[in-house]
Amino acid sequence: MAIAFTRYLQGGTPTEISATDILQFAGAGGFDDPVFITEYNSTTHVKTAASADKSSGNTPNNNKFISQTGGTGGDSQADWGDGTEDLDQILDAEAALHINIADASAFAVSNAIIYSYDGVTTTDPLANLDVRMAEVGDTNFTEAEGSAAALALTDQGSATSHDYYIVISKSPTTIGLKEDVIRMECIVS
Amino acid sequence: MRANIRTTAIEILKEAGFKSPEKKLGKVSCSIAGIVGIVDVNHLIVIPAGVEKIEVFFDGDKKEIELVGVNKQRVVSDLAKTVIEDNGRESAEMAEKMQLKKAKLKNKTK
Numbered sequence: 437m438a439i440a441f442t443r444y445l446q447g448g449t450p451t452e453i454s455a456t457d458i459l460q461f462a463g464a465g466g467f468d469d470p471v472f473i474t475e476y477n478s479t480t481h482v483k484t485a486a487s488a489d490k491s492s493g494n495t496p497n498n499n500k501f502i503s504q505t506g507g508t509g510g511d512s513q514a515d516w517g518d519g520t521e522d523l524d525q526i527l528d529a530e531a532a533l534h535i536n537i538a539d540a541s542a543f544a545v546s547n548a549i550i551y552s553y554d555g556v557t558t559t560d561p562l563a564n565l566d567v568r569m570a571e572v573g574d575t576n577f578t579e580a581e582g583s584a585a586a587l588a589l590t591d592q593g594s595a596t597s598h599d600y601y602i603v604i605s606k607s608p609t610t611i612g613l614k615e616d617v618i619r620m621e622c623i624v625s
Numbered sequence: 626m627r628a629n630i631r632t633t634a635i636e637i638l639k640e641a642g643f644k645s646p647e648k649k650l651g652k653v654s655c656s657i658a659g660i661v662g663i664v665d666v667n668h669l670i671v672i673p674a675g676v677e678k679i680e681v682f683f684d685g686d687k688k689e690i691e692l693v694g695v696n697k698q699r700v701v702s703d704l705a706k707t708v709i710e711d712n713g714r715e716s717a718e719m720a721e722k723m724q725l726k727k728a729k730l731k732n733k734t735k
Contacts, residue, residue: 504717504720504721511713527698544658546660573705574709575706575709575710576713577716578720579723581723591660593660593671594676595674595676
């Protein structure tokens with residue numbers, strides 16, 4: 437079994453996020469534009485190790501957190517390009533992050549979780565960074581900072597290819613570059 | 626049932642033809658499409674696109690579901706939506722607690 441995890445920033449054309457790339461959450465000005473404190477990202481990009489905009493020309497998706505419970509019946513709200521909407525209205529293709537897990541032989545995926553951490557200790561969130569994540573279909577965001585607060589992803593039955601579509605939005609609470617790590621864990625069987 | 630659906634264990638067990646599975650699930654576990662040890666009727670499961678048949682093991686019996694086509698956009702079943710809404714309320718409460726904790730920490734460090 438040689439299971440492959442492939443990550444994409446979705447958009448008009450998906451941009452693959454390789455092991456040395458960064459998924460950049462930026463301001464309204466686009467690539468490398470900072471996000472103001474307590475505001476959430478207005479654009480999302482893939483940045484290479486050489487600091488190039490890999491997603492340029494691919495019209496990358498952006499998911500912007502609007503509210504945790506301000507939507508219909510207490511749903512979260514987000515803006516993915518059409519204005520503020522209830523989170524559960526987002527379609528697979530509109531999520532920013534797509535993770536595909538594949539192998540030539542069929543396998544199931546269970547106990548999958550995804551979260552942000554400081555890059556050193558999985559239980560430790562990166563200080564001063566608000567990270568909201570949801571699986572497409574969820575009604576509310578999870579503030580997935582540190583492994584104890586991970587977003588639990590749905591088990592997937594046996595298949596050769598599994599797709600997870602993740603809505604993700606971040607906001608700094610202090611000035612300065614914020615470099616967290618997004619980690620997904622799961623059991624394949 | 627079509628592939629590319631987010632649904633619940635109970636819906637799959639009923640689709641497979643098990644009678645009143647909710648009466649026994651929990652006392653015995655089931656296995657659905659390779660996901661083993663399921664004991665909760667509300668256990669959420671995605672049946673990925675490309676799957677044509679699901680094997681279900683429950684209460685000493687094995688049944689199969691032949692899937693009829695695939696949903697282009699992943700469908701969330703009605704019962705799954707209810708489970709997700711309940712989970713969402715918990716997520717919202719946790720997020721609120723986290724925000725309060727952060728606010729207290731911020732005030733402490735001032």
